[in-house]
Amino acid sequence: MVEKTYPMTKEGKEKIVQELEHLKTVKRKEVVERIKIARSFGDLSENSEYDSAKEEQAFVEGRIALLEKMIRNAVIIEDNGNDNDTVALGKSVTFVELPDGEEESYTIVGSAEADPFEGRISNDSPIAKSLIGKKVGDEVTVQTPGGEMLVKIVAIK
Missing domain, CATH: 3.10.50.30 (Transcription elongation factor, GreA/GreB, C-terminal domain)
Incomplete structure (x- = not known):
């Protein structure tokens, strides 16, 4: 199966790399800490803080997986500057x-x-x-x- 490609500029790819780095190094740790604190509140079956933190963790992990896939399948749009007559990707x-x-x-x-x-x-x-x-x-x-x-x-x- 062929994976979807993601056309983007060099700058766009760099922004995605930076977001991925932030999610992995900062946001992931924050969510783990929220889960740890919520667990200390006791009964997990009626703990909305815990549920909220777990939902955020699922979102963060899903976003990390998507960004990794986008980076892996990125196709950089090269603007060679030669053709300014026709509307195209990157123009x-x-x-x-x-x-x-x-x-x-x-x-x-x-x-x-x-x-x-x-x-x-x-x-x-x-x-x-x-x-x-x-x-x-x-x-x-x-x-x-x-x-x-x-x-x-x-x-x-």
Whole structure:
């Protein structure tokens, strides 16, 4: 079975490595300490502190496993800087909603490092899927949860 790959920038991979390190060295110890303290409260069958700490432990361990898998299967997006004509993974694209919308810019990244509030959208998002492969000047219909919108690509970096 082929494992899923995770496209990401070098910076995105570094952030994931740092989060993994924090979870393993700091958060894991904090949770173990919470469990130890909760056990001292007595009867575990009616101990909400213990249950909460065990749930957090399961979350932390699940996140560690996911991050390890993402790092193991990371595919680094290389921007060779040669092709700024076509929207692609790792590129920043600026577009205007037609007929008279404001300019918006996004960098298209892998899902592992997407953060729409930071202007980084996943290559799996409807906007990115609609824009990938298009060129400056192209008018593109984008499917969004709120319906269709027509945009014109004005810049690619």
